[in-house]
Amino acid sequence: MPTNIILRIFFSRCNVPESVVMAAILRKYIVVGGGVAGGYAAREFVKLGLQPGELTIFSKEAAAPYERPALSKAYLFPDAPARLPGFHVCVGSGGEKQLPDWYAEKGIELKLETEIVKADVENKTLTTNKGDIYEYGTLILATGSTFLNLADFKTPGADAKGIYYLRDIGDADKIVEAIKASKGDEAVVVGGGYIGLELAACLTMNKIKVNMVFPEPCLMPRLFTPELASFYERYYEGKGVNIIKGTTVTAFEKDDNGHVSKVLLKNGSSVNSTFVVVGVGARPLLAPLKGLIEEEKGGFKVDASFKTSNPNVYAVGDIATFPMKMYGDSRRVEHVDHARKSAMQAVQAIKAAEKGEVVDEYDYLPFFYSRSFNLSWQFYGDNVGETVLWGRNGAAASESKFGAYWVKDNKVMGAFLEGGSPDENKLIAKVAREQPTVNSTDELVSGGLGFASKI
Template structure:
């Protein structure tokens, strides 16, 4: 058992590939002495921008590879290579899984038996993918049934893409991961079928109108979409490689690769019974401090007060993971110096990119919706959007194909929540409504 000297601040477990990088940057900005800060990660590489894994990482040409997308390049910041951490006196402890956390003795234990003590802990364990083996789906442990969360998963997917070139791929799940991976597989010349049980793709955010555009666009690209059914089993050959996906409606789809994107669960098990939880995550205040003083939770695992909506929420998006990391570090440093830090006041923001498309969403997707702009999937440059209106105010805004200025304009709409006199007028004005705010 290795015993580490007492560290001032320790990011527990990878502290989120993204978070650890962004939080480390904030610590470095605010001043950190050598030996005061350690980042512990199960992954073997320095913090990177996870969204690249389902986008550029899977391209057949000029694919994104590390060190190209270490944080903080995703938000236009400096690319933090491993040397960056050394220069700043931050210890990067990689390939180290924490298997036990004792918040009463402030001790973490790794799978290899090393112990780490800390004064301040930032929990940023993120999420783990939900696997079909979790539900006991028949044949779900066959080879080439793949998932995507970490860089090792992405490497397995890239290897399968190369091994099964031009083959048949089935993507299970119609969320943004399913959509992005289907596009990537199509670009790699696979015969792609998407399967999901809901009536349309991305139902947690997309309206039927928005989804109709993406489904038609994907269909035009040659992606087949099967809705309203699910995978109930898999066939495999003598080597254990998947050969077919059996669907609930009786359909059998041949498959060389299956990629499953059916959601993720926040990784909170290490801390169960030791911190207050809410809505599936670790409950925090507006500074991301948990019910245990000196223990902070950020990113996907945090259930925090979303000030704008006066409600506790958990958000699984990269922008929040970056900003919550910065907020927690400011709060930790503020406590030290006695300087007050404003409460976290977050405007939910989420984006996705696939094929030549790219959308952004800001705010809350509640209430009545309107669609505006050119949502013809056959257009050479489709540009359309939606507003969500509740109690006479615009609370959410979505835009496909927007310029940086147009995206900024819809963000402002979601932030300021302007009143709407006439829904008909709003529909006619479309993007112009945003540019006037």
């Protein structure tokens, strides 16, 4: 029986009006968002028995889903930079590279450069910016986040030419061109988090003098303590990066051509620069379903299978506020690891429900990492309680290995390691997962990585 007829029968059983069905393009599954989560959802659907014509993926981007972390790392390298098709999903987790032809071969409709502008959850329809109407059986929202723009904060001059942000490959290409056009001018990186650190490293590798500006007292304040951050600050300064902390950008001056020429800071100082990159955070993209399904903590509230308050709609990745089983609360996590795993969880739950089965609830271990220069760190768990550093006496060396544990109520809640091997990183992940009891923090200081090896 043709797929469209099967789908008409399916929708009739769901009490969808015939007039709506006749006007819409019918799909059993629709994924809105062609980023990391969208690509991993596609792979999981195929793995679990997707039939040709059942799935459509909508993406605002021009490229098939790719591993977004590459953009702030290898994509900007001066030598042998990463380029597509080299980092299409799912190579970031060791899987098959899903080139654009892969989707067609699997019978998946991949609608690039297409945005959903209207949603009707009652009739289960989506309208694109091109005027097409699609009817879904099950919808997965994987719209991710977008960068915070200084223009949103009404920063004077934030609309100047020469100010860049990084979220997609188009943004990365603009930064690459700016790097090529740079003639010894100093650059300003606004922000001291992940994006700021990785972009500052890449620009420095391209022989550009970098000034990092951020309001917090140290780098990566959401994770690093001042003691932990001090190593990275010294390391970056040793590479020639000028760190300006504890202040914010108040305005940008422009030249006669509307190009940025100077960055004015709240502390009264300024930096002459024609090249500015901003990384001050992100916000989840809830449109076009914002207000149509229940929200919590800045995202769509979902259960352990990523089902929203609407039984036909799932939300994954950055936009999902989900039950964090390990800690007994609900959280929204912006990270590629969660984007991958939550997408897979949602698809598994959808396919299981079709057979009257259920999947195990999502049991996520928070994971964050970064790579810049010759540095590479990983963190697992929850950074709550007392921070216990180990190995810091030798941390002035460029290739030193050191770490930290976070202890609350005599339990190790989080673990951090700089310079670890894959096996060593697995050890600290196990510590964060099992939350071992410690009688004294002295055993963590003296044991270091050895403590993790005994768990």
